[in-house]
Amino acid sequence: MAGYIRALRWRGGFQAFKRSCHAQKTRLLWLSQDQNCFQCRALSSTPACRNRYEEVFRRSIEQPDDFWAEAAEKLVWHKKWDQVLDNSNPPFTRWFVGGELNTCYNAVDRHVKSGRGDQAAIIHDSPVTASVAHITYKQLQEKVSLLAGVLRKHGVQKGDRVLIYMPMIPEAVIAMLACARLGAIHSLVFGGFASKELATRVNHAEPKVVISANCGVEPTRVVPYKPMLDGAIDLSEFKPSSCIIFNRPHFDPAPLKAGRDFCWEEEMAGSSLVDCVPVSATDPIYLLYTSGTTGMPKAVVRPSGGYAVVLHWTMSNVYGMNPGDVWWAASDLGWVVGHSYIAYAPLLHGNTSVLFEGKPVGTPDPGTFFRVIRDHNVKGMFTAPTALRAIRAEDPEGKFAKKYLPTDSFKVLFVAGEHCDHETMDWTKNLLQTPVLDNWWQTETGWPITSTCYGLDMDLNPPSGVTGKPVPGWNVKVFNAAGKEAEVEELGEIYVKLPLPPSFSTLWKADERFKETYFTQKPGYYATMDSGVRDEHGYICVMSRSDDVINVAGHRMSAGALEEAILECGDVVEAAVVGVPDKLKGMVPLGLCVIKHDCITSHEEMVKNVIEAVRKSVGPVAAFKKALIVPKLPKTRSGKVARNTLAAMAAGKPFQIPVTIEDASVYPSIKEELLKLGIGTQN
Ligand code: COA
Ligand code: AMP
Numbered sequence: 001m002a003g004y005i006r007a008l009r010w011r012g013g014f015q016a017f018k019r020s021c022h023a024q025k026t027r028l029l030w031l032s033q034d035q036n037c038f039q040c041r042a043l044s045s046t047p048a049c050r051n052r053y054e055e056v057f058r059r060s061i062e063q064p065d066d067f068w069a070e071a072a073e074k075l076v077w078h079k080k081w082d083q084v085l086d087n088s089n090p091p092f093t094r095w096f097v098g099g100e101l102n103t104c105y106n107a108v109d110r111h112v113k114s115g116r117g118d119q120a121a122i123i124h125d126s127p128v129t130a131s132v133a134h135i136t137y138k139q140l141q142e143k144v145s146l147l148a149g150v151l152r153k154h155g156v157q158k159g160d161r162v163l164i165y166m167p168m169i170p171e172a173v174i175a176m177l178a179c180a181r182l183g184a185i186h187s188l189v190f191g192g193f194a195s196k197e198l199a200t201r202v203n204h205a206e207p208k209v210v211i212s213a214n215c216g217v218e219p220t221r222v223v224p225y226k227p228m229l230d231g232a233i234d235l236s237e238f239k240p241s242s243c244i245i246f247n248r249p250h251f252d253p254a255p256l257k258a259g260r261d262f263c264w265e266e267e268m269a270g271s272s273l274v275d276c277v278p279v280s281a282t283d284p285i286y287l288l289y290t291s292g293t294t295g296m297p298k299a300v301v302r303p304s305g306g307y308a309v310v311l312h313w314t315m316s317n318v319y320g321m322n323p324g325d326v327w328w329a330a331s332d333l334g335w336v337v338g339h340s341y342i343a344y345a346p347l348l349h350g351n352t353s354v355l356f357e358g359k360p361v362g363t364p365d366p367g368t369f370f371r372v373i374r375d376h377n378v379k380g381m382f383t384a385p386t387a388l389r390a391i392r393a394e395d396p397e398g399k400f401a402k403k404y405l406p407t408d409s410f411k412v413l414f415v416a417g418e419h420c421d422h423e424t425m426d427w428t429k430n431l432l433q434t435p436v437l438d439n440w441w442q443t444e445t446g447w448p449i450t451s452t453c454y455g456l457d458m459d460l461n462p463p464s465g466v467t468g469k470p471v472p473g474w475n476v477k478v479f480n481a482a483g484k485e486a487e488v489e490e491l492g493e494i495y496v497k498l499p500l501p502p503s504f505s506t507l508w509k510a511d512e513r514f515k516e517t518y519f520t521q522k523p524g525y526y527a528t529m530d531s532g533v534r535d536e537h538g539y540i541c542v543m544s545r546s547d548d549v550i551n552v553a554g555h556r557m558s559a560g561a562l563e564e565a566i567l568e569c570g571d572v573v574e575a576a577v578v579g580v581p582d583k584l585k586g587m588v589p590l591g592l593c594v595i596k597h598d599c600i601t602s603h604e605e606m607v608k609n610v611i612e613a614v615r616k617s618v619g620p621v622a623a624f625k626k627a628l629i630v631p632k633l634p635k636t637r638s639g640k641v642a643r644n645t646l647a648a649m650a651a652g653k654p655f656q657i658p659v660t661i662e663d664a665s666v667y668p669s670i671k672e673e674l675l676k677l678g679i680g681t682q683n
Helices: 002-035 038-045 052-062 064-072 103-116 137-153 170-182 195-205 226-235 264-269 304-317 336-348 368-375 385-394 422-432 511-519 559-567 603-617 643-650 666-676
Strands: 083-086 094-097 120-126 131-136 161-165 185-188 209-213 215-218 221-224 242-246 261-263 284-289 299-303 326-329 352-356 378-383 412-415 436-438 476-479 492-497 525-534 540-545 549-552 555-558 572-582 586-595 626-629
Touching (some): 064 083, 064 304, 094 304, 103 170, 103 304, 103 336, 137 170, 161 170, 161 195, 170 336, 195 226, 195 284, 195 299, 195 603, 242 264, 261 264, 284 304, 284 336, 299 304, 304 336, 326 336, 336 352, 368 378, 378 385, 385 422, 412 422, 422 436, 549 559, 549 572, 555 559, 559 572, 559 586, 559 603, 572 603, 572 643, 586 603, 603 626, 626 666, 643 666
Parallel strands (some): 120 352, 209 242, 242 261, 326 352, 378 412, 586 626
Antiparallel strands (some): 083 094, 120 131, 215 221, 284 299, 476 492, 525 540, 549 555, 572 586
């Protein structure tokens, strides 16, 4: 019943939202007559090929074998596949079975061979170190081959894991590609994670070698990476045999531990070029850790062949780039967007990829993004709504941006990672005068599930609030609370019908968990754990997660992992973490803690300790800055904390106290504490 009421409420909202879109579209079309704005250009150029998306999508679902085989032909295979799709053991779908290729060859060597050697492969733009560097495909090939030689010298072979813990510098991409060159599996960990989180990954991935750097550079401080790495290796039961440390020029070199640590520059100087090792299409290229509902490490396994094929295909068909174009994904290499669209996809496609080491604001001002676009002739870009919100908050009239706009090169901006609010979307469109297109994806998928496919001639002015239509390959379905396919505009859980398109084979060392986590809710379907609606034209609107994952500035944080970190803080006996709406980051975590009754530390001091504990254990990226002490947590009779009611209270939304709650009298005292922090409550 509650679901039905929610659905009805949403339908009203959806209609209102579409009315406002229609008005907006009319207004923009009107503007276009005078200003030759992007809608005008888009509409006048496409009528003949309007249905290309529909046709391509239909083919991808009806004939997935032929569809992806055709896409795969664009890459160089060492040995052609025997079977495109093996779906005999779902959900363990295997693509390009029997095929062999090397991703590094396809992303680097292939382009040097075909005459792109002198084109920039990577442009490193680093306002935090006031430097810009261009690396051509030829230079990249040499550096990657030499580093592969270093790894080989340290015993790395096909299938071995290598952990990469590096800031946003070209050496991080070189490290990824060097692993791929040898058929080794990399696990790249985001620099904002602290020792304990890093240790968990070391233990789980068991890397033979770690590649790291002396430091990262944040706008207000230098972040020494080496002590964090040393701390992680001390904590971890598994010990890597070697660590290769890159010392960034102009910063203090990291002290090296004799016998275990080796200097990148010295190792490279003594190395020799190593060729690409062909790997099976189904062999993993990397592991990427992501948050689930518990603190247990969960590493997505990415198959080499299918991943290379889909990424290559998306660069032209989804993102509309031609080989040679400059592309910029303003994310971090540590996240899925960074893996896919800073490193592998643009390089596989022969683009120039901008690697940006800075922030949307404060490095030095909110004009930075636009300066980068202009300086490097960027054609297409990818960022998170949070970044745009930060820019807008500091420069609402776009004064800084307009110093660099308009540019001839720039054609399209894609946003993803979290819901993009109307205001931010409209503000950005008006500023850029180009399409701004939302697309929805997950670490698991590695590429977008829904998008406006720029390269398939879709309408570049979709209704505001939607995340596009299913990208070819993704058979998206919305199911309502009754388990039936949801009606148009009825809220439901979003699933994908199997077989999944290439790129998510399993969870590392956890095949059973892979099945249980994603495929048991609805047999024959992948559960995205996102809820949303589909409109009458097939557009999908993604609303929110339906599990205990908190999306902070486009990054996924597990409530469970944060709770575990809090519980490590002495005197806390119970903890619940929920997401609270935040103007800048979309959501930020809030911790509710129950402390020992005989604890003598003051509540203020305890809150400080708890915040510090999370920062030390998980890392600053969790943005965990709000906590409060409560006498008791609301629990169901089976002992589960009713996080959803706490989240609703903190968001100021109405909620129903579940009948299974053991002691409903806990709510008023929690409300009181929330009010003290100025966090909205209802009931
Ligand atoms: N290494 C070390 N520390 C890092 C780090 C890294 N690579 N990245 C972030 N941190 C730290 C920051 O210094 C900050 O620490 P602090 O609490 O001591 O200030 C903390 O982690 C949170 O960082 P961040 O999320 O960057 O927040 P911010 O308040 O410094 O900046 C924004 C706000 C909006 C500018 C920033 O969140 C942003 O750029 N968001 C876009 C996110 C994005 O691109 N997501 C892509 C997903 S596709
Ligand atoms: P991550 O795995 O960290 O990339 O986070 C994936 C989650 O982010 C998804 O499950 C969604 O909840 C959310 N997300 C990603 N892109 C979008 C989007 N365009 N709109 C709304 N939510 C999104």
